[in-house]
Amino acid sequence: MRFGVLGTGMVGKAIASRLVEVGHEVCMGSRTADNEEATSWASGAGDSAAHGTFADAAAFGEVLFNCTGGMVSVAACEAAGEDNIGDKVLIDVSNPLDFSHGMPPSLSVANTDSVGEQLQRRFPSARVVKSLNTMNCSVMVNPSALPGHHNVFVSGDDADAKKAVRGILGQFGWPEAAVIDLGDIKSARGAEALVLFWVFLRGALGDNQFNLGVVPPPALPSSA
Amino acid sequence: MRFGVLGTGMVGKAIASRLVEVGHEVCMGSRTADNEEATSWASGAGDSAAHGTFADAAAFGEVLFNCTGGMVSVAACEAAGEDNIGDKVLIDVSNPLDFSHGMPPSLSVANTDSVGEQLQRRFPSARVVKSLNTMNCSVMVNPSALPGHHNVFVSGDDADAKKAVRGILGQFGWPEAAVIDLGDIKSARGAEALVLFWVFLRGALGDNQFNLGVVPPPALPSSA
Numbered sequence: 487m488r489f490g491v492l493g494t495g496m497v498g499k500a501i502a503s504r505l506v507e508v509g510h511e512v513c514m515g516s517r518t519a520d521n522e523e524a525t526s527w528a529s530g531a532g533d534s535a536a537h538g539t540f541a542d543a544a545a546f547g548e549v550l551f552n553c554t555g556g557m558v559s560v561a562a563c564e565a566a567g568e569d570n571i572g573d574k575v576l577i578d579v580s581n582p583l584d585f586s587h588g589m590p591p592s593l594s595v596a597n598t599d600s601v602g603e604q605l606q607r608r609f610p611s612a613r614v615v616k617s618l619n620t621m622n623c624s625v626m627v628n629p630s631a632l633p634g635h636h637n638v639f640v641s642g643d644d645a646d647a648k649k650a651v652r653g654i655l656g657q658f659g660w661p662e663a664a665v666i667d668l669g670d671i672k673s674a675r676g677a678e679a680l681v682l683f684w685v686f687l688r689g690a691l692g693d694n695q696f697n698l699g700v701v702p703p704p705a706l707p708s709s710a
Numbered sequence: 711m712r713f714g715v716l717g718t719g720m721v722g723k724a725i726a727s728r729l730v731e732v733g734h735e736v737c738m739g740s741r742t743a744d745n746e747e748a749t750s751w752a753s754g755a756g757d758s759a760a761h762g763t764f765a766d767a768a769a770f771g772e773v774l775f776n777c778t779g780g781m782v783s784v785a786a787c788e789a790a791g792e793d794n795i796g797d798k799v800l801i802d803v804s805n806p807l808d809f810s811h812g813m814p815p816s817l818s819v820a821n822t823d824s825v826g827e828q829l830q831r832r833f834p835s836a837r838v839v840k841s842l843n844t845m846n847c848s849v850m851v852n853p854s855a856l857p858g859h860h861n862v863f864v865s866g867d868d869a870d871a872k873k874a875v876r877g878i879l880g881q882f883g884w885p886e887a888a889v890i891d892l893g894d895i896k897s898a899r900g901a902e903a904l905v906l907f908w909v910f911l912r913g914a915l916g917d918n919q920f921n922l923g924v925v926p927p928p929a930l931p932s933s934a
Contacts, residue, residue, distance in 0.1 A: 587822075590896060590897075590899075590900075592821045593821055596821045596903075597816045597817050597820045597821060597906065598811075598816045632925050632926060633925065633926050634925050634926070636925040639911075641910075666914055666915075667914055668910045668913075668914050669910055669913055669914060672814060673814075673910040673914075675814075675906060676814075676906050676907040676908075676909065676910035676911070677907065677910075679820075679906035679907050680903070680904060680906075680907040682821065682899060682900050682903035682904075683900040683901065683903050683904040683907070684900075685900065686865075686892045686893055686900035686901075687892065687900070687924065689893060689897075690890055690892050690893055690897075691924070696924055696925060697924075697925050698922045698923065698924060698925065699922065699923050699924075700915070700920055700921075700922060700923075701856050701857065701858050701859065701860040701920060701922065702857050702858065702920065704915055
């Protein structure tokens with residue numbers, strides 16, 4: 487399948503590399519067509535890897551990942567273009583972390599709204615699914631590196647889109663039972679709030695190689 | 711030891727009952743001396759249980775629990791009286807959940823502040839420790855009812871106060887290794903943010919008998 491990955495940071499590279507690794511074609515998009523990070527990534531990632539503008543990536547992908555910073559995600563997706571996004575599944579991995587006031591960061595949108603909801607409102611035809619934003623990017627794409635039971639969450643209004651995301655998560659190595667459906671896109675504000683907690687927990691643990699598991703582990707949903 | 715428990719809701723009753731159960735004396739405080747919930751609780755909880763105003767409870771306790779709703783916690787503690795609170799350990803279990811705009815609730819203070827910090831600022835001599843607010847009250851006082859590894863968090867500026875809280879958590883049944891120190895009182899905003907996530911997770915699971923565990927489980931701190 488063809489994927490467009492918006493964003494050239496650690497998260498974008500981790501997601502894009504893992505997608506190529508499991509057999510997909512990926513175009514990594516950035517603000518400019520000659521972005522160094524994207525050029526470097528694409529040149530090292532094999533024949534299935536390309537790069538271009540946000541619009542190039544969005545046009546290329548059948549499914550899109552938003553891996554831009556949450557504070558600029560709406561602008562990045564606007565640059566990608568409403569027509570290119572269309573009614574595609576848009577997996578929103580972003581967090582609106584604002585470090586401009588020092589540590590600890592705050593969220594630029596929070597509590598009564600979320601980036602996931604902003605994207606869904608701005609691109610009503612897109613099928614936005616918030617997922618994977620609650621952990622470090624190396625855990626996102628290699629969950630079995632952590633021992634035992636831990637979870638990833640999906641939020642979105644479209645059941646088929648969430649099912650598609652479950653499939654991709656499975657390719658990343660997430661067991662079906664580890665994927666918890668938090669609800670509609672409004673629940674993205676819960677997933678994004680979790681990141682404020684994550685920041686302090688990361689500080690307390692002195693490490694980002696961790697995740698959270700729900701205890702007791704929820705049973706596999708009958709719809710799965 | 712003598713405890714003052716501010717609040718007569720489910721959380722206050724669960725905490726107060728468990729404190730009596732493990733051998734402590736408890737005065738449950740509320741806005742009025744003749745609060746029905748507190749009167750009923752005290753009459754059924756044995757000789758170690760009493761009730762009174764917020765001020766009575768705060769004067770009685772050597773250690774205090776704030777189990778009032780987070781939106782009214784500062785006012786409740788003001789009613790308890792700065793002199794009665796003094797430099798006591800004040801364990802803040804509250805969440806500033808605002809249901810006035812319907813579901814899902816929002817937080818009345820969030821992101822760049824927290825009830826824990828509000829209390830610490832208003833009562834600078836008190837030794838505020840945020841804890842236990844990230845789960846249902848039955849899990850707070852009976853953690854072993856859930857199978858396997860799951861965590862409780864402490865946030866506060868005073869190391870001795872956090873050590874005292876660890877002791878109380880141990881009496882409630884929390885293994886020493888399950889208690890994670892999130893940092894100073896500022897980290898209460900992380901613990902309170904987690905509750906926004908908890909609300910959606912509770913909806914997804916259809917149950918409140920769950921908790922979160924950090925994977926991999928952190929090693930016991932050398933200071934413990």
